[in-house]
Amino acid sequence: MIAARINALARRVPAAALYILCALPVPVLFYMGATGGLGPEPIKALEQELGKIALQLLVAGLAITPLRRIAGINLLKFRRALGLMAFFHVVVHLLVWAVLDVQIVAQIWADILKRPYVTVGMAAFVLMIPLALTSNDRALRWLGARWRVLHRLTYGIAVLGAIHFLWLTKGFQIEPLAYLAAILGLLALRIRRLPMKKALGQGS
Amino acid sequence: MAYRWKNDLSARDVTPEPVFLNRRQWMAGMAGMAGGVALAGIGGRARAAGEGEGLEPNSWEDITTYNNYYEFGTGKDDPHKYADRLSIAPWSVQIDGLVDRPGAYDFDDIMARMTIEERIYRFRCVEAWSMVIPWNGFELGDLLDMAGVQPGAKYVAFETVLDKEAMPGTRYPVLDWPYVEGLRLDEAMHPLTIMATGIYGRDIPKQNGAPLRLVVPWKYGFKSIKSVVRITLTDSEPPTSWNKANPREYGFYSNVNPEVDHPRWSQATERRVGGGIFSPRIGTLMFNGYGEDVAGLYDGMDLTRFF
Numbered sequence: 001m002i003a004a005r006i007n008a009l010a011r012r013v014p015a016a017a018l019y020i021l022c023a024l025p026v027p028v029l030f031y032m033g034a035t036g037g038l039g040p041e042p043i044k045a046l047e048q049e050l051g052k053i054a055l056q057l058l059v060a061g062l063a064i065t066p067l068r069r070i071a072g073i074n075l076l077k078f079r080r081a082l083g084l085m086a087f088f089h090v091v092v093h094l095l096v097w098a099v100l101d102v103q104i105v106a107q108i109w110a111d112i113l114k115r116p117y118v119t120v121g122m123a124a125f126v127l128m129i130p131l132a133l134t135s136n137d138r139a140l141r142w143l144g145a146r147w148r149v150l151h152r153l154t155y156g157i158a159v160l161g162a163i164h165f166l167w168l169t170k171g172f173q174i175e176p177l178a179y180l181a182a183i184l185g186l187l188a189l190r191i192r193r194l195p196m197k198k199a200l201g202q203g204s
Numbered sequence: 205m206a207y208r209w210k211n212d213l214s215a216r217d218v219t220p221e222p223v224f225l226n227r228r229q230w231m232a233g234m235a236g237m238a239g240g241v242a243l244a245g246i247g248g249r250a251r252a253a254g255e256g257e258g259l260e261p262n263s264w265e266d267i268t269t270y271n272n273y274y275e276f277g278t279g280k281d282d283p284h285k286y287a288d289r290l291s292i293a294p295w296s297v298q299i300d301g302l303v304d305r306p307g308a309y310d311f312d313d314i315m316a317r318m319t320i321e322e323r324i325y326r327f328r329c330v331e332a333w334s335m336v337i338p339w340n341g342f343e344l345g346d347l348l349d350m351a352g353v354q355p356g357a358k359y360v361a362f363e364t365v366l367d368k369e370a371m372p373g374t375r376y377p378v379l380d381w382p383y384v385e386g387l388r389l390d391e392a393m394h395p396l397t398i399m400a401t402g403i404y405g406r407d408i409p410k411q412n413g414a415p416l417r418l419v420v421p422w423k424y425g426f427k428s429i430k431s432v433v434r435i436t437l438t439d440s441e442p443p444t445s446w447n448k449a450n451p452r453e454y455g456f457y458s459n460v461n462p463e464v465d466h467p468r469w470s471q472a473t474e475r476r477v478g479g480g481i482f483s484p485r486i487g488t489l490m491f492n493g494y495g496e497d498v499a500g501l502y503d504g505m506d507l508t509r510f511f
Binding site for chain 2: 030033034039040041042043044045046100101102103104107110111115116117167168169170171172173174175
């Protein structure tokens with residue numbers, strides 16, 4: 001019932017709308033940062049907000065498949081927008097970190113090599129690049145079945161992103177653990193599918 | 205005995221409120237301007253900082269809305285939002301251990317016996333941000349003298365109030381509550397070490413550690429324990445909260461030291477809070493700029509080992 005209604009609504013909303021909606025936080029956050037809306041230390045606030053939105057978009061992207069399989073809600077046409085907008089936020093997050101926060105070129109490089117949480121975040125960013133480059137219909141056709149395999153990198157990227165967040169916090173904090181739990185939970189829903197398939201295969 | 209320490213930052217360094225407000229407006233305007241103009245501004249400010257200038261205290265708003273007081277939550281604005289729930293009157297400080305006159309010292313009685321003076325100090329957080337804060341308070345040494353430190357005492361242990369009802373952050377095991385800190389006795393008796401009871405001549409706000417908190421300006425901010433309810437003189441090094449949580453990252457001494465990095469980030473530079481979106485990084489000073497006064501406390505110690 002609800003699933004059908006959501007599906008009907010989703011059919012009417014063009015994916016382009018999601019790009020605009022998901023890009024909106026970036027100008028809004030910069031405006032707030034420049035006008036005092038993010039508190040007395042806007043650089044860190046901006047950096048952290050952008051990182052969290054990227055994680056939220058990754059979680060949303062990972063939820064698409066289980067939603068369809070378990071609840072019958074089909075939001076597949078929005079998945080590309082979610083992934084690309086996650087990448088967009090990661091790029092801006094990285095730029096804010098490098099240009100506004102660290103500021104010193106030698107220090108940026110040193111941090112990537114020396115600070116494990118930066119290394120992990122950077123690895124997630126690098127792994128996202130091929131996915132962003134192949135998020136178009138031409139690449140999809142060109143890669144065929146390999147596209148699916150390549151885009152499973154998302155699983156690793158999301159886990160790295162959550163570890164990056166967890167690793168940079170002080171003390172025992174709930175928020176990064178919640179992201180990690182959500183991501184691992186969504187991945188676990190996929191693992192269960194494998195033995196089920198096998199069972200079905202043996203049955204037939 | 206008050207007025208033992210002479211400040212190199214004077215009342216003239218405190219920005220009058222109207223000037224400060226104008227500057228805020230100017231900064232907001234600047235941030236809205238074209239990037240090129242703003243970037244030219246960065247160069248100018250970075251140079252000024254390098255010459256030791258630009259040491260003007262942060263605004264009341266900066267100091268009272270950007271806080272680490274995890275008992276109220278881990279967000280920087282959580283203490284400002286929730287600290288009002290804490291009741292601070294009546295307040296007493298239990299002073300015990302190796303003292304001649306142990307007991308519960310009423311806050312009002314303490315205030316009646318102490319001489320309050322202004323101390324404009326740099327404040328450097330272990331997270332690599334900093335402020336300049338015009339504290340009002342008295343020297344910790346004077347309070348300890350009031351209780352009578354016994355010859356066997358070598359360390360001072362401090363404890364923050366733990367009010368689970370009023371402190372939403374204590375529902376989570378972010379740290380092992382209550383928050384505890386410690387100093388070596390010579391550090392505690394140093395004239396730079398104060399118990400702050402005010403900021404900008406007003407009562408210290410609850411998010412900043414009302415009614416009284418420690419301020420040790422040459423150490424990372426987390427040493428400057430807030431809302432103190434207990435002070436214990438001991439003969440052995442007392443446990444400290446962050447060291448208990450992660451001994452690899454937080455030592456007992458925690459002196460500001462640009463040469464000893466936090467395992468997860470560099471301590472070589474810092475950013476002064478309140479500088480807006482293009483706020484430049486400035487070099488962190490050894491002992492937060494108080495080396496002349498305190499370096500002697502650590503003669504012969506390997507500061508990479510005793511971090």
